[in-house]
Amino acid sequence: MKTSPSIKTPNGFFFSVTEAAIKKPGRKDFALIFSEVESAIAGTFTTNLVKAAPVQLCMRKIASGRGQAIVVNSGNANACTGKQGMKDARDIVTISSKQLGIRMELTYICSTGVIGTPMPMQRILPAIGPLTGGLGNASFDDIAKAIMTTDTFPKITSRQIKIQGKQGTITGICKGAGMIAPNMATMLCFILTDIAIEKMTLHAALKSAIGKSFNRITIDGDMSTNDTALIMANGVLGNKPLTKNSSEFPEFQKALDELTYELSKLIVQDGEGATKLVEVVVKNAKNESDAEKAALAIANSSLVKTAIYGNDANWGRIMAAVGYSRIIFNPEKTDLFFNKVKVVRSGIMNNKDKEATDEIRKKELKITVDLHAGKASAKVLTCDLTEDYIRINAEYRT
Amino acid sequence: MKTSPSIKTPNGFFFSVTEAAIKKPGRKDFALIFSEVESAIAGTFTTNLVKAAPVQLCMRKIASGRGQAIVVNSGNANACTGKQGMKDARDIVTISSKQLGIRMELTYICSTGVIGTPMPMQRILPAIGPLTGGLGNASFDDIAKAIMTTDTFPKITSRQIKIQGKQGTITGICKGAGMIAPNMATMLCFILTDIAIEKMTLHAALKSAIGKSFNRITIDGDMSTNDTALIMANGVLGNKPLTKNSSEFPEFQKALDELTYELSKLIVQDGEGATKLVEVVVKNAKNESDAEKAALAIANSSLVKTAIYGNDANWGRIMAAVGYSRIIFNPEKTDLFFNKVKVVRSGIMNNKDKEATDEIRKKELKITVDLHAGKASAKVLTCDLTEDYIRINAEYRT
Numbered sequence: 001m002k003t004s005p006s007i008k009t010p011n012g013f014f015f016s017v018t019e020a021a022i023k024k025p026g027r028k029d030f031a032l033i034f035s036e037v038e039s040a041i042a043g044t045f046t047t048n049l050v051k052a053a054p055v056q057l058c059m060r061k062i063a064s065g066r067g068q069a070i071v072v073n074s075g076n077a078n079a080c081t082g083k084q085g086m087k088d089a090r091d092i093v094t095i096s097s098k099q100l101g102i103r104m105e106l107t108y109i110c111s112t113g114v115i116g117t118p119m120p121m122q123r124i125l126p127a128i129g130p131l132t133g134g135l136g137n138a139s140f141d142d143i144a145k146a147i148m149t150t151d152t153f154p155k156i157t158s159r160q161i162k163i164q165g166k167q168g169t170i171t172g173i174c175k176g177a178g179m180i181a182p183n184m185a186t187m188l189c190f191i192l193t194d195i196a197i198e199k200m201t202l203h204a205a206l207k208s209a210i211g212k213s214f215n216r217i218t219i220d221g222d223m224s225t226n227d228t229a230l231i232m233a234n235g236v237l238g239n240k241p242l243t244k245n246s247s248e249f250p251e252f253q254k255a256l257d258e259l260t261y262e263l264s265k266l267i268v269q270d271g272e273g274a275t276k277l278v279e280v281v282v283k284n285a286k287n288e289s290d291a292e293k294a295a296l297a298i299a300n301s302s303l304v305k306t307a308i309y310g311n312d313a314n315w316g317r318i319m320a321a322v323g324y325s326r327i328i329f330n331p332e333k334t335d336l337f338f339n340k341v342k343v344v345r346s347g348i349m350n351n352k353d354k355e356a357t358d359e360i361r362k363k364e365l366k367i368t369v370d371l372h373a374g375k376a377s378a379k380v381l382t383c384d385l386t387e388d389y390i391r392i393n394a395e396y397r398t
Numbered sequence: 399m400k401t402s403p404s405i406k407t408p409n410g411f412f413f414s415v416t417e418a419a420i421k422k423p424g425r426k427d428f429a430l431i432f433s434e435v436e437s438a439i440a441g442t443f444t445t446n447l448v449k450a451a452p453v454q455l456c457m458r459k460i461a462s463g464r465g466q467a468i469v470v471n472s473g474n475a476n477a478c479t480g481k482q483g484m485k486d487a488r489d490i491v492t493i494s495s496k497q498l499g500i501r502m503e504l505t506y507i508c509s510t511g512v513i514g515t516p517m518p519m520q521r522i523l524p525a526i527g528p529l530t531g532g533l534g535n536a537s538f539d540d541i542a543k544a545i546m547t548t549d550t551f552p553k554i555t556s557r558q559i560k561i562q563g564k565q566g567t568i569t570g571i572c573k574g575a576g577m578i579a580p581n582m583a584t585m586l587c588f589i590l591t592d593i594a595i596e597k598m599t600l601h602a603a604l605k606s607a608i609g610k611s612f613n614r615i616t617i618d619g620d621m622s623t624n625d626t627a628l629i630m631a632n633g634v635l636g637n638k639p640l641t642k643n644s645s646e647f648p649e650f651q652k653a654l655d656e657l658t659y660e661l662s663k664l665i666v667q668d669g670e671g672a673t674k675l676v677e678v679v680v681k682n683a684k685n686e687s688d689a690e691k692a693a694l695a696i697a698n699s700s701l702v703k704t705a706i707y708g709n710d711a712n713w714g715r716i717m718a719a720v721g722y723s724r725i726i727f728n729p730e731k732t733d734l735f736f737n738k739v740k741v742v743r744s745g746i747m748n749n750k751d752k753e754a755t756d757e758i759r760k761k762e763l764k765i766t767v768d769l770h771a772g773k774a775s776a777k778v779l780t781c782d783l784t785e786d787y788i789r790i791n792a793e794y795r796t
Contacts, residue, residue, distance in 0.1 A: 332480065
């Protein structure tokens with residue numbers, strides 16, 4: 001196992017990666033996750049109306065709540081590829097399932113990469129044999145590497161919790177790094193656990209965790225056609241399956257919340273061209289929806305993000321963003337903080353420009369807006385906007 | 399008069415500019431527009447809930463429909479400046495009116511520049527004398543220069559129409575150049591005409607013209623605290639005031655529509671760091687609201703705009719943007735064009751990558767999305783997103 005020492009892989013899962021040269025040769029871009037036994041599975045998917053073929057396929061399968069294998073490729077999103085794209089996704093599922101000796105209902109498929117280009121099936125089909133045949137030749141870490149597109153580092157994290165006296169493991173990987181917007185991201189996330197959990201409970205737990213992690217991050221406000229988060233629970237730990245009423249369930253939920261939050265934070269840290277991690281907190285809003293709208297308006301503002309990049313404590317742009325977020329508040333009651341420095345008091349400047357500039361130079365910045373309008377709050381993670389974002393995205397297909 | 403030959407200034411208006419060194423010394427940043435007679439006036443303003451003091455003041459004045467002078471400065475937006483900001487705006491209006499010998503109800507005020515910094519009244523107050531005393535020393539063109547912030551060129555355009563046998567003139571100036579988003583822009587626009595027009599008709603004509611011009615442009619999706627468009631009609635032409643029922647009214651509206659469209663196009667061409675002008679047309683949508691939402695989603699997408707900058711005909715990002723615009727359509731019926739090249743046919747690629755790349759290299763690009771879902775359409779102007787946008791906005795206050 002090549003996984004870093006702090007990362008434990010849950011028992012009963014096996015991995016394989018191979019090169020199918022989907023976008024270009026030279027890297028392992030085709031990967032397989034396999035559980036030794038049929039598992040509970042749950043998923044959440046992009047709300048973009050333009051859904052990639054593999055997303056459409058997974059959405060149909062997930063209703064069963066059962067799964068055993070996930071086939072995933074980078075380099076091509078298999079989106080906007082019409083009937084041929086759907087046939088290609090199905091063919092990969094069918095052939096993989098056959099070679100793995102499982103029912104095709106149990107095999108899921110995910111793709112990430114360029115939109116609108118047909119899948120190079122002439123290279124993918126011959127790679128399925130080596131992929132399924134190679135099970136065990138890779139670690140979960142290797143899968144994290146195989147699914148990278150413009151990511152600069154693989155993203156993996158893990159939690160262990162005691163369930164009925166036994167040590168259970170939950171481990172997740174994901175990829176970003178552009179087209180990151182709420183209601184998921186250009187984002188693939190795979191979470192595996194050996195803890196047994198009832199399928200409806202698993203679904204609810206995932207949905208709740210995603211709501212406060214992946215759905216609260218934004219890099220460029222663009223929502224992808226391919227966002228998928230899957231969690232597979234194979235129950236190899238042998239515990240009595242968790243339900244919402246289990247005494248251990250809150251601990252499971254907490255671990256899952258932490259894990260998805262950590263993964264989503266890694267995505268933002270690795271946002272295209274990002275040099276800073278920015279946490280936007282809007283508090284004392286009238287309701288959570290207002291808090292979220294205001295936080296997202298700030299986090300998506302190109303002017304706010306370029307100012308942060310330029311170490312310019314330009315709080316006026318933040319006030320302006322809250323102003324156009326379509327929430328009701330009183331600007332003259334609003335306070336604004338950069339980390340702990342109060343730069344705006346009751347809507348006007350607090351003469352802390354020097355202190356604010358010191359804060360904004362740091363690698364991590366917390367912007368807090370206190371609306372004094374109620375008791376609700378929301379937190380959104382984002383990053384700065386830099387010349388490198390432009391460079392990466394101007395040249396993505398070349 | 400220093401105005402370029404094709405630009406005629408309407409009769410009965412006088413101009414003055416002076417230096418108040420509001421942000422820094424070295425340029426004429428304080429300007430005055432004055433009509434020799436009391437005029438009809440109409441205005442539209444930012445819908446941002448955080449409104450600059452001068453905007454709040456103008457919004458109260460405009461109800462009267464009467465005006466004679468506009469005082470305007472660049473370098474400071476007088477936004478998020480609280481009670482002091484409102485007092486400063488009032489003081490400038492009061493003193494200017496007194497020196498001009500008009501009632502203060504007839505003097506309007508606009509500001510553009512940095513948000514959140516108090517107005518440097520110690521430099522502004524002494525400059526009011528030279529400003530009002532200098533009337534006639536400047537052209538409308540000079541006002542266009544005085545209100546520039548990150549604009550790289552002044553924006554002025556003009557139309558002439560025959561009204562009751564007499565040649566009437568409508569001339570407008572405006573400034574951009576960042577914080578440009580629908581429902582106005584970081585935008586100041588002043589339109590002057592010597593044609594007499596009834597005040598309610600003037601208001602309706604302006605609102606209609608702005609709806610299809612300034613409200614349909616976007617550079618970065620950020621909406622400013624200071625957007626203001628004012629039109630002043632002094633009636634010096636001596637025609638019988640136009641009403642909606644006048645036979646010449648449609649021609650007046652047409653001229654105003656053309657003028658505001660041309661000005662808004664100039665703003666986008668001069669978008670911060672922009673190298674290309676992009677027209678986004680969504681047609682055959684179910685209704686106009688859908689068409690507008692889809693066009694704005696495309697025009698605001700950082701991924702679309704960086705691809706255009708990089709000469710990458712990455713239509714998948716456009717499809718994705720329409721997909722998350724929250725309209726209902728069938729991706730598999732959608733066609734997409736770069737200028738006249740059909741790159742997507744029925745939702746999938748049409749093998750025109752080479753031709754599309756030739757089109758995207760041009761300075762002006764028209765993206766047409768045909769949804770085949772109805773009969774409504776909408777057009778939005780935008781520009782590409784470049785490293786220079788980042789540079790300009792990362793360093794704006796320094």
